[in-house]
Amino acid sequence: MSAIIHAIVSWITGSISNLGYYGIVIMMGIESACIPLPSEIIMPFGGYLVSMHPEKYTIWGMGLAGALGCVWGSAVAYWAGRFGGRPFIERYGKYILIRKKDLDKADAWFNKYGYTAVFIARLLPIIRTFISFPAGVARMNFGWLIVYTFIGSLPWCLALAFVGKILGDRWESIRNYFHGADVVIVIVIIILLALYIFHHVRGEKES
Numbered sequence: 001m002s003a004i005i006h007a008i009v010s011w012i013t014g015s016i017s018n019l020g021y022y023g024i025v026i027m028m029g030i031e032s033a034c035i036p037l038p039s040e041i042i043m044p045f046g047g048y049l050v051s052m053h054p055e056k057y058t059i060w061g062m063g064l065a066g067a068l069g070c071v072w073g074s075a076v077a078y079w080a081g082r083f084g085g086r087p088f089i090e091r092y093g094k095y096i097l098i099r100k101k102d103l104d105k106a107d108a109w110f111n112k113y114g115y116t117a118v119f120i121a122r123l124l125p126i127i128r129t130f131i132s133f134p135a136g137v138a139r140m141n142f143g144w145l146i147v148y149t150f151i152g153s154l155p156w157c158l159a160l161a162f163v164g165k166i167l168g169d170r171w172e173s174i175r176n177y178f179h180g181a182d183v184v185i186v187i188v189i190i191i192l193l194a195l196y197i198f199h200h201v202r203g204e205k206e207s
Contacts, residue, residue, distance in 0.1 A: 032073025047164025066157030081136025122152025
């Protein structure tokens with residue numbers, strides 16, 4: 001596993017070193033398209049490049065590049081959810097305990113709270129990678145998704161880039177600080193999933 005992680009980190013850093021801002025846009029876009037490349041590697045390395053080449057890069061440049069990457073990646077995930085995920089769930093959702101009324105509830109929830117949810121999710125590890133897909137399934141307004149994705153992603157990208165600049169050649173150590181948060185979020189997701197399954201199985205038995 002460590003060899004795989006090392007290979008991914010080497011690919012990310014090599015691509016950003018060669019492509020600069022464009023590399024940040026590409027990598028953060030991939031991360032936001034439900035492919036879990038760690039932004040905790042991408043953006044701090046961008047900040048490290050700022051410390052090494054201040055004549056070429058700036059923190060604001062890195063932050064904006066990261067946020068723009070999040071926007072295009074989120075657009076891909078959104079339309080995949082809307083035109084791929086939703087028809088699939090409508091047809092086969094009953095086999096994974098998702099019924100039509102669950103989709104209706106998700107639609108109503110995203111219409112009411114979706115903008116806030118997208119903004120907050122953009123500031124959280126793991127969840128930020130996947131939030132746009134269910135937003136597409138729930139048919140959230142695409143224009144507002146893009147707006148809140150950018151607004152939520154910019155401070156995240158700026159903060160990580162800034163820390164990477166401060167740490168310099170120790171930029172990669174920031175990943176250690178996020179490990180505990182990743183574990184907590186995964187545990188919370190598992191608990192919520194277990195409660196969802198329990199609720200639906202009990203509902204099926206009572207009906």
